[in-house]
Amino acid sequence: MQLLKDAILERGSVKNGDVLKVDAFLNHQMDIPLINEMGKAFQEYFKNQHITKILTIESSGIGIACIAAQYFNVPVVFAKKSESRNLDGAVYTSRVTSFTRQRNYDVMVSKKFLAADDRVLIIDDFLARGSALLGLIDIIRQSGATIVGAGICIEKAYDDGGSKVRGLGIKVHSLAKIEYMDENRIVFAD
Ligand code: 5GP
Numbered sequence: 001m002q003l004l005k006d007a008i009l010e011r012g013s014v015k016n017g018d019v020l021k022v023d024a025f026l027n028h029q030m031d032i033p034l035i036n037e038m039g040k041a042f043q044e045y046f047k048n049q050h051i052t053k054i055l056t057i058e059s060s061g062i063g064i065a066c067i068a069a070q071y072f073n074v075p076v077v078f079a080k081k082s083e084s085r086n087l088d089g090a091v092y093t094s095r096v097t098s099f100t101r102q103r104n105y106d107v108m109v110s111k112k113f114l115a116a117d118d119r120v121l122i123i124d125d126f127l128a129r130g131s132a133l134l135g136l137i138d139i140i141r142q143s144g145a146t147i148v149g150a151g152i153c154i155e156k157a158y159d160d161g162g163s164k165v166r167g168l169g170i171k172v173h174s175l176a177k178i179e180y181m182d183e184n185r186i187v188f189a190d
Contacts, residue, residue, distance in 0.1 A: 001175040003037055004153065005188055014181050019100060021124075026153065027060040027125055035067050038175055042123065042151040043071035045173045049148045051121045053077055053114065055140065057096075057107060057132050064153060065123040072121070077114060079107040079136060092142040096135040099128045109139050116144030127152040127174065130161025137170065149173060156181075157189040 011024040025031035051072050056065035056082035057079045065076045067104050082093075082105070091108040098105065116122070122136050133150055155162050157177040165172050177189035 001038065001041055003034055004176045007031065007034055008154070008176060008178075009186060012139045012186070014183050014186065017182060018187075020154065020156075020178070020181060022125075022154070030063050031068070035045070035064055038064060038153060039068035039071050042068045042121070042173070044094070045148060046072075046121055047152065049121070050119050051148055052118045053120050053145075054123055055079065055114070055120050055136055056123050057081075057136060060126075061124040064125060068123055068151065075113075075156050077109060079109050079139060081105050082108050092139045094135040094138040094139055094142075097129075097131040099126070099131065103182070107135050107139070109143075111143070114140065114143035115143050118143070118145035120145050121148050122150040123152075124150070125153045127155040127172070128159045130159075130164040133161060133165050133172075137165070137168070151175075154178065 007025050015017045015021055025034055053074055053076055054065050054069045054076045058064055058081055058109055059154045062078050069076045091110050093106050093108045095104055096107050120140050147170055152174040155174035157179050162172055179189040180187040
């Protein structure tokens with residue numbers, strides 16, 4: 001998506017070699033007209049798939065998921081990060097390794113909000129090594145719902161997350177794919 005690529009080039013920056021900062025338009029300050037176009041692009045790609053729910057992970061996926069959800073006209077559920085596993089059986093949980101913070105945490109979704117007859121689209125801001133996405137996939141599988149696919153704003157195509165998830169037969173649609181980046185240069189895959 002050209003608008004997003006332009007925003008990355010003009011307003012993004014690379015820190016520590018491997019962290020793309022997009023907090024000028026996506027995950028701190030939010031550029032709503034741009035995010036709105038991203039939401040429409042996900043709807044255009046996944047329309048006619050009878051999606052009943054959008055699932056994302058807190059906190060940086062929530063904004064884009066909510067805007068996309070207006071086009072699908074479905075609720076958003078976000079997986080919550082929790083320090084300890086809830087053992088009362090009322091939640092689905094999965095363990096995720098944070099890319100940016102380099103630590104493990106559990107994410108959970110209440111069983112009230114995902115059911116076997118749901119058709120779920122996952123939306124997230126980044127796909128890198130795939131841990132966040134695989135955690136959400138695990139949660140959907142526990143619920144028995146159908147995974148329609150994943151809409152990702154920015155995929156680091158040089159990392160292995162995309163091939164891990166596509167290797168499971170899950171459709172991943174990324175609006176910008178980064179083939180290479182360092183502090184001076186960002187190269188897109190297509
Ligand atoms: P993964 O689990 O695929 O390794 O990483 C995805 C998660 O880590 C995303 O939910 C995102 O919040 C965060 N993330 C991964 N890479 C980056 C990055 O380069 N910049 C930012 N801002 N977040 C990232």
